[in-house]
Amino acid sequence: MALGPVRPSPLVEQVAARLREQITGGTWPVGTRLPGETTLAKELGVGRSTVREAVRALTGAGLVRPRQGSGVFVVATEPAEDWPARLRRAAVTDVYEVRTALEVHAARLAAARRTAEDLTAIEAALAARRAAGDADDPAFVDADIAFHAAVVAAAHNPVLADLFAEFRPVLRAGLIELLALTGLRAADPVTGDEAHEALVRALAAGDAEAAVRVLGAELADPFAG
Structure with missing residues (x-):
């Protein structure tokens, strides 16, 4: 599934939604390491800071977890219920x-x-x-x-x-x-x-x-x- 560029606004929400689709759709199963910020930013046509905020939102939802020195990994395919x-x-x-x-x-x-x-x-x-x-x-x-x-x-x-x-x-x-x-x-x-x-x-x-x-x-x- 190609990521493709997103519309200009609201960028963080759109990027988070696009990344979530990759996770919930099975493209990135549990245990998968997400592509780096630079790669994601280039594919999505946004800045690295936008990608960073989107990943932070996914972390808050319990879908991904950063591992120091290793990257960001998928830990769940459904958002955690608050x-x-x-x-x-x-x-x-x-x-x-x-x-x-x-x-x-x-x-x-x-x-x-x-x-x-x-x-x-x-x-x-x-x-x-x-x-x-x-x-x-x-x-x-x-x-x-x-x-x-x-x-x-x-x-x-x-x-x-x-x-x-x-x-x-x-x-x-x-x-x-x-x-x-x-x-x-x-x-x-x-x-x-x-x-x-x-x-x-x-x-x-x-x-x-x-x-x-x-x-x-x-x-x-x-x-x-």
């Missing part, structure tokens, strides 16, 4: 199980590490949750997740906070759907409020075991969290 994409296709129950483990641990840490500012933020988030929207308003889900995000933030572990942030879009979609199906707020507009208030009290008291117990029981109910 974490957000994997979360988007995950079952809500699987996401919820991991979310529970993450939040319970964060609550334990938060009970020991929370500051006065953290407690103020958590209490404000609880008030916002109580005031959020009508029975079928997604704003309630947003406020609920914001409350839990404030608890995670109080753990003062940036990795936990980043992980929770990754879960938020999938979690939001799942909880909005669950809210619509169950109609929980029609009978109890601030469903789960007592558990949320108990969690705030446990965090304020620095009682890690109580925080874990309350949050673990709360999240056992698919929407109480």
Whole structure:
């Protein structure tokens, strides 16, 4: 398969796509060493810097890997699925199980590490949750997740906070759907409020075991969290 020249713009994306075709089409199977930058640049009619950026994009996609002193080699024929994409296709129950483990641990840490500012933020988030929207308003889900995000933030572990942030879009979609199906707020507009208030009290008291117990029981109910 001849590479052939590409159109002038956008060059990096076009070059990356052309090289990807060579890999996914089987012209360059796994283990193959890519031609050098100079060769590729000449065949594609672009500069070496454009080829370099395109190869970097393929490296990020998990298709190729540079080996110092040896060149760039094909290591896969399909792009690696990134974490957000994997979360988007995950079952809500699987996401919820991991979310529970993450939040319970964060609550334990938060009970020991929370500051006065953290407690103020958590209490404000609880008030916002109580005031959020009508029975079928997604704003309630947003406020609920914001409350839990404030608890995670109080753990003062940036990795936990980043992980929770990754879960938020999938979690939001799942909880909005669950809210619509169950109609929980029609009978109890601030469903789960007592558990949320108990969690705030446990965090304020620095009682890690109580925080874990309350949050673990709360999240056992698919929407109480």
